[in-house]
Amino acid sequence: MGNFSYFRRAKIYPMKKLLGTFSLLFAISTIAFSQIEDINQKFNREDAISHFRYLASDELKGRDPLRPEIELAAKYIAKEFEKYGAKELPGATGYFQSIPFMMSSPPKTGEIVISGERFTQGETLLVLSGNDLEGSFELVDVGYGMEEDYEGLDVAGKIAVSSVGAPDQMSPGALFSLGAQKAKIAQEKGAVGIVEMFNIPSVPWQLVSRYLNRTQLSIDQGEANELPYIWIKDPKNKIKSDMAKGKIEEARFMIEKKVNKPVEGKNVVAWIEGTDPQLKNEYILLSAHYDHVGVGEADANGDSIFNGARDNAVGTVAVINAARYFAENPPKRSVLLAAWTAEEKGLLGSAYFASHPLVPIKDIVFNLNIDNAGYNNTSIITVIGLGRTSGDQLITDAVSEVGLKAISDPSPEQGLYDRSDNVNFAKLGVPSPTFSLGFTAFDDDINQYYHKQADDVDSFDLDYAVNYWKAYILSAQKIANMNEKPFWFEGDKYEQVGKELYGIN
Numbered sequence: 001m002g003n004f005s006y007f008r009r010a011k012i013y014p015m016k017k018l019l020g021t022f023s024l025l026f027a028i029s030t031i032a033f034s035q036i037e038d039i040n041q042k043f044n045r046e047d048a049i050s051h052f053r054y055l056a057s058d059e060l061k062g063r064d065p066l067r068p069e070i071e072l073a074a075k076y077i078a079k080e081f082e083k084y085g086a087k088e089l090p091g092a093t094g095y096f097q098s099i100p101f102m103m104s105s106p107p108k109t110g111e112i113v114i115s116g117e118r119f120t121q122g123e124t125l126l127v128l129s130g131n132d133l134e135g136s137f138e139l140v141d142v143g144y145g146m147e148e149d150y151e152g153l154d155v156a157g158k159i160a161v162s163s164v165g166a167p168d169q170m171s172p173g174a175l176f177s178l179g180a181q182k183a184k185i186a187q188e189k190g191a192v193g194i195v196e197m198f199n200i201p202s203v204p205w206q207l208v209s210r211y212l213n214r215t216q217l218s219i220d221q222g223e224a225n226e227l228p229y230i231w232i233k234d235p236k237n238k239i240k241s242d243m244a245k246g247k248i249e250e251a252r253f254m255i256e257k258k259v260n261k262p263v264e265g266k267n268v269v270a271w272i273e274g275t276d277p278q279l280k281n282e283y284i285l286l287s288a289h290y291d292h293v294g295v296g297e298a299d300a301n302g303d304s305i306f307n308g309a310r311d312n313a314v315g316t317v318a319v320i321n322a323a324r325y326f327a328e329n330p331p332k333r334s335v336l337l338a339a340w341t342a343e344e345k346g347l348l349g350s351a352y353f354a355s356h357p358l359v360p361i362k363d364i365v366f367n368l369n370i371d372n373a374g375y376n377n378t379s380i381i382t383v384i385g386l387g388r389t390s391g392d393q394l395i396t397d398a399v400s401e402v403g404l405k406a407i408s409d410p411s412p413e414q415g416l417y418d419r420s421d422n423v424n425f426a427k428l429g430v431p432s433p434t435f436s437l438g439f440t441a442f443d444d445d446i447n448q449y450y451h452k453q454a455d456d457v458d459s460f461d462l463d464y465a466v467n468y469w470k471a472y473i474l475s476a477q478k479i480a481n482m483n484e485k486p487f488w489f490e491g492d493k494y495e496q497v498g499k500e501l502y503g504i505n
């Protein structure tokens with residue numbers, strides 16, 4: 001259960017505004033009644049379920065940003081935004097924010113021979129970036145391959161041989177992220193390539209090679225590394241110790257580069273103008289990623305399509321429903337609607353919007369994001385990050401008016417808050433909880449569907465889906481109508497950056 005002690009520090013209802021318990025209770029319940037009644041009346045169950053079935057249908061082949069079918073999903077969402085009367089954002093192309101992605105596939109062949117031992121691409125060798133490389137070259141041990149490691153060494157026209165990571169940086173993330181930096185240094189020093197010896201017992205090679213030896217997507221930064229950058233499996237550090245003994249001096253390379261292909265990604269975005277002359281200059285961002293993981297091997301039932309009903313067609317439909325309701329019933333603040341692409345490839349669509357925003361980030365006062373793995377309790381809604389901001393009490397209220405109970409993150413060890421699109425906005429200071437289906441633990445009930453072929457609409461409790469969708473609209477409405485700007489609670493790790501963003505002292 002969540003940390004509700006935060007609520008005591010909330011500043012939503014200052015004491016002097018309490019005119020008397022009875023009148024306040026009366027006022028709240030009257031407003032609440034009309035809000036949820038209105039949503040109940042106008043909510044179109046049939047249309048919502050039909051959006052759900054389409055987005056999670058086999059036709060869309062798992063909404064993989066690497067496959068052409070994702071275009072069908074993007075167009076469908078845009079068409080619904082338009083149909084319901086949400087407006088195009090200035091700077092967007094229609095309802096799309098176009099993203100320059102680079103699709104990068106590993107080479108099929110390639111090898112390095114070091115004193116008779118053969119390392120082959122995809123098995124004991126991984127090409128990470130750079131151009132083709134052919135010929136025999138001298139090897140130079142450059143330690144960890146950081147700037148200071150090159151002192152007194154001449155690598156011009158040779159191969160720099162380094163160890164992965166750095167002495168104080170051995171997490172899987174650091175092993176990957178240091179690479180571009182090291183390749184750049186090696187290139188500056190005149191090396192013709194850099195080969196890193198992978199010998200981290202805590203990070204299995206098999207895991208690494210499965211992750212890296214497949215087609216990947218990234219935002220095209222327009223500056224690809226030219227220097228061949230390669231990992232070799234060397235668990236016992238044999239190559240470097242043989243080099244030290246003078247047993248190895250050179251190696252033969254037959255390396256093919258990765259195949260890079262630019263592809264266009266699309267966030268689907270729209271907005272609805274608020275009604276309050278002042279507050280309409282602020283936005284509440286309603287977002288969900290619409291991509292999923294595509295097609296894979298068939299499961300025991302012969303199903304190879306990962307339909308992603310829970311992850312995250314249900315969330316995409318929530319944003320479509322919100323577009324429909326708020327276009328007809330705009331709240332005080334303006335509403336920004338976003339269906340992100342490529343969340344499953346590393347939160348790429350939302351990261352692109354956060355760095356190329358179509359409205360100033362400081363005008364976005366709250367992001368009510370949706371992402372899901374699954375659910376195991378249909379009487380609750382799990383809000384990742386609940387209890388961290390002054391908007392959260394209104395979410396709790398909204399959820400209970402729909403007859404459900406809001407709980408906060410039950411599995412903090414999963415780090416869910418920092419694993420979805422909301423974090424790209426939280427990092428900039430925007431209060432950004434994720435409104436998830438009800439789960440009390442990341443258990444077998446969740447894993448049965450999470451990133452599995454079985455995650456489809458037929459196994460989804462549709463009455464629960466409808467309640468979830470209504471609770472989302474009501475939560476968004478309450479926050480969009482709040483008089484005060486919602487903000488992080490004191491001491492939150494994103495409080496300081498939030499103050500800087502909004503100019504709060």
Ligand SMILES: [Zn+2]
Binds near residue numbers: 372
């Ligand atoms: Zn996912």
